[in-house]
Amino acid sequence: MSILIDEKTRVIVQGITGRDGSFHARSMVADGTDIVGGVTPGKGGQKLDDIPVYNTVADCMKQSGVDASVIFVPARFASAAIREAADAGVPLIICITEGLPVVEMVSNYHYVQRRGLRLIGPNCPGLISPGKCKIGIMPARIHKPGSVGVISRSGTLTYEVVYNLTTSGYGQSTCIGIGGDPVIGSSFTDMLELFEQDPDTDSVIVIGEIGGEDEEAAAEFIKHKMSKPVVGFISGRTAPPGKRMGHAGAIISGGKGTPDAKIKAFNAAGVPVADKPDQIPTLLRKQTGR
Amino acid sequence: MKIHEYQAKELFASYDIPVQDQAVMTEAGEARAAADKLGGFVVVKAQVLVGGRGKAGGVKLARSADEAVDAARTILGLTIGDLPVEKVMIAPAVDIKKEYYMGLTLDRARKQLILMVSKAGGVDIEELAVERPEEILRFHINPLDGIDETGLEACLSQAFETPRLLEQAGDVVRKMYKLTIEKDCSLVEINPYALVDDDTLLALDAKVNFDDNALYKHADIEAMKNPEEYSQDEIDAKTANLSFVSMDGEIGCIVNGAGLAMATMDIIKLYGGTPANFLDVGGSSNPEKVLSALQIITRNPKVKAILINIFGGITRCDDIANGILMAMKQTDIKLPMVIRLIGTNEKEGRALLMDAGFEVAEELSAAVEKVVSVA
Numbered sequence: 001m002s003i004l005i006d007e008k009t010r011v012i013v014q015g016i017t018g019r020d021g022s023f024h025a026r027s028m029v030a031d032g033t034d035i036v037g038g039v040t041p042g043k044g045g046q047k048l049d050d051i052p053v054y055n056t057v058a059d060c061m062k063q064s065g066v067d068a069s070v071i072f073v074p075a076r077f078a079s080a081a082i083r084e085a086a087d088a089g090v091p092l093i094i095c096i097t098e099g100l101p102v103v104e105m106v107s108n109y110h111y112v113q114r115r116g117l118r119l120i121g122p123n124c125p126g127l128i129s130p131g132k133c134k135i136g137i138m139p140a141r142i143h144k145p146g147s148v149g150v151i152s153r154s155g156t157l158t159y160e161v162v163y164n165l166t167t168s169g170y171g172q173s174t175c176i177g178i179g180g181d182p183v184i185g186s187s188f189t190d191m192l193e194l195f196e197q198d199p200d201t202d203s204v205i206v207i208g209e210i211g212g213e214d215e216e217a218a219a220e221f222i223k224h225k226m227s228k229p230v231v232g233f234i235s236g237r238t239a240p241p242g243k244r245m246g247h248a249g250a251i252i253s254g255g256k257g258t259p260d261a262k263i264k265a266f267n268a269a270g271v272p273v274a275d276k277p278d279q280i281p282t283l284l285r286k287q288t289g290r
Numbered sequence: 291m292k293i294h295e296y297q298a299k300e301l302f303a304s305y306d307i308p309v310q311d312q313a314v315m316t317e318a319g320e321a322r323a324a325a326d327k328l329g330g331f332v333v334v335k336a337q338v339l340v341g342g343r344g345k346a347g348g349v350k351l352a353r354s355a356d357e358a359v360d361a362a363r364t365i366l367g368l369t370i371g372d373l374p375v376e377k378v379m380i381a382p383a384v385d386i387k388k389e390y391y392m393g394l395t396l397d398r399a400r401k402q403l404i405l406m407v408s409k410a411g412g413v414d415i416e417e418l419a420v421e422r423p424e425e426i427l428r429f430h431i432n433p434l435d436g437i438d439e440t441g442l443e444a445c446l447s448q449a450f451e452t453p454r455l456l457e458q459a460g461d462v463v464r465k466m467y468k469l470t471i472e473k474d475c476s477l478v479e480i481n482p483y484a485l486v487d488d489d490t491l492l493a494l495d496a497k498v499n500f501d502d503n504a505l506y507k508h509a510d511i512e513a514m515k516n517p518e519e520y521s522q523d524e525i526d527a528k529t530a531n532l533s534f535v536s537m538d539g540e541i542g543c544i545v546n547g548a549g550l551a552m553a554t555m556d557i558i559k560l561y562g563g564t565p566a567n568f569l570d571v572g573g574s575s576n577p578e579k580v581l582s583a584l585q586i587i588t589r590n591p592k593v594k595a596i597l598i599n600i601f602g603g604i605t606r607c608d609d610i611a612n613g614i615l616m617a618m619k620q621t622d623i624k625l626p627m628v629i630r631l632i633g634t635n636e637k638e639g640r641a642l643l644m645d646a647g648f649e650v651a652e653e654l655s656a657a658v659e660k661v662v663s664v665a
Contacts, residue, residue, distance in 0.1 A: 099503045101474045101503045101504035102501050102504075103403075103433065103470065103474050103475075107433045110401070110432055110433075110434045111434060137573075139633055155547050155573075156603060156605075157549030157550040157553050158549070159550075159633065160553070160654065163632070209552060212398045213398065213399050214398075217399065236552040236556070237559065238555045238556050239552060243568075245548055245551070246547075246549075246552075248502070250548060255419075276556075277553065277654065278654065
């Protein structure tokens with residue numbers, strides 16, 4: 001098993017005819033994902049390889065059942081794309097696009113939430129259940145099926161961690177990049193809850209970074225509600241306060257979001273924190289005994 | 291993006307948030323006419339994009355036009371938090387009866403906007419939040435619903451005691467909210483929001499920050515940008531579409547992805563080195579970006595060695611390799627360089643670099659250890 005997505009997940013791609021959308025749609029198909037359609041306004045009726053393109057998400061859903069939509073449209077159209085998917089009732093919406101204004105995202109968050117749907121991202125690499133389904137932009141070949149869950153706020157750092165897990169013999173149930181923005185659809189805690197319930201996940205890696213207090217909230221959850229072992233990593237220990245470190249969300253401001261507070265919170269929850277990614281498998285071995 | 295106090299007050303004025311008349315100048319001599327026009331007894335304030343102006347001597351009272359010129363001259367000679375003062379603002383001095391704080395910003399955890407109000411205005415709100423958090427009133431706004439007027443009144447009435455003050459404060463909050471939504475502000479702050487006679491509240495200071503991601507929507511805001519907010523390297527990096535932050539260490543870093551770039555800096559520190567910068571080349575595979583990144587890093591005289599760390603996903607290692615080779619041809623880089631390539635097209639990338647005589651590492655820890663030893 002895995003969380004959120006598996007071999008049965010039917011996926012559509014919003015922005016499928018764009019440069020990024022078409023490239024990654026093909027890559028997802030190559031990695032075994034069931035892409036049932038794509039959406040680009042004004043290009044309905046066309047095809048990308050064998051994938052039918054529709055004008056709207058609603059049109060697409062008249063033709064096929066849809067479990068998830070992945071969004072590749074440019075930032076200025078991304079909020080409209082998220083809301084279109086939400087209006088059509090797509091249960092899982094993944095927004096890869098980066099650069100969405102925060103005020104828009106605050107509204108988008110509640111818009112999706114009120115319809116009882118789930119949003120992942122924006123500004124994220126997506127998610128993968130290795131060997132079953134990939135919805136996103138990560139290189140599938142560094143992954144391998146297994147029982148470790150991975151949750152991260154970043155992209156390539158996640159690849160680095162997954163690479164270390166795979167080469168040390170730890171396969172993954174599902175790996176999720178929740179996104180590097182200050183306001184994102186799903187938090188560490190939301191994902192930890194799903195991993196705790198998933199019978200095929202036996203441990204979880206949480207890859208956090210400076211900024212915000214989502215890691216602290218995750219630590220609280222782990223302390224009180226989680227039975228499975230967790231290993232942590234926090235990037236940005238050398239980042240100066242007040243500077244945005246690439247990700248819009250990675251900023252220490254107003255004395256909040258410091259790496260020390262996050263590491264302390266993790267440790268207090270019994271979560272060891274690795275100093276560097278290649279220590280994660282060793283810490284995991286200590287925690288799980290396997 | 292940050293703007294100066296005087297710019298924020300101009301913006302406030304355009305939203306009908308009550309502010310004083312003001313004059314802005316770069317030459318001390320201009321202070322005379324301005325002080326005369328504003329009533330003689332004035333306050334002269336440094337316009338710099340950092341906090342702590344008062345403590346640094348950047349705010350002075352002047353009782354005459356002569357004093358105003360002297361104050362302006364002194365303040366224009368100051369450097370506050372690394373930034374030389376290039377502009378001063380002059381406004382009428384007022385008799386402050388009481389100071390409040392009002393700030394509207396994002397509550398990341400609740401995913402709503404949060405209004406913070408305090409009767410203990412004029413002080414550093416961050417200190418207040420730590421030392422006397424009970425003195426800050428909080429009120430949340432969900433932009434999908436707009437302001438809950440009943441809730442807002444309940445909040446403000448705990449700070450503003452008379453109906454006349456309550457009405458003014460409510461009006462200002464609605465305008466701060468309008469400004470935040472319309473211009474994508476990440477912070478709108480009035481500190482102090484001051485009672486200047488028995489029943490008039492004025493924004494005596496103003497701080498407005500904007501969401502960089504939303505600047506494409508607001509040409510008027512973008513036009514207010516101050517070049518001194520960023521170092522020359524940061525500006526050049528932005529032009530080249532690189533995400534860059536200057537640090538003061540010795541190892542220049544080029545990494546793809548922000549999380550990995552931060553982690554790479556952390557590991558350099560762990561091995562006893564110091565990072566000279568944060569640099570994320572982003573997800574694309576454009577060799578030109580690597581060239582620009584190397585040019586920016588190598589002109590920093592403190593840099594003693596360079597670490598390139600690429601985990602190829604969308605980024606192709608062979609494109610990165612080509613960028614490095616291009617840079618070696620176009621610029622004379624004498625600094626030791628440690629390259630770590632892994633992921634998409636790593637074999638091709640490694641082959642290109644090894645043919646040109648470079649060593650290419652596979653593991654991150656080994657690469658960092660190496661670069662620290664040669665720096």
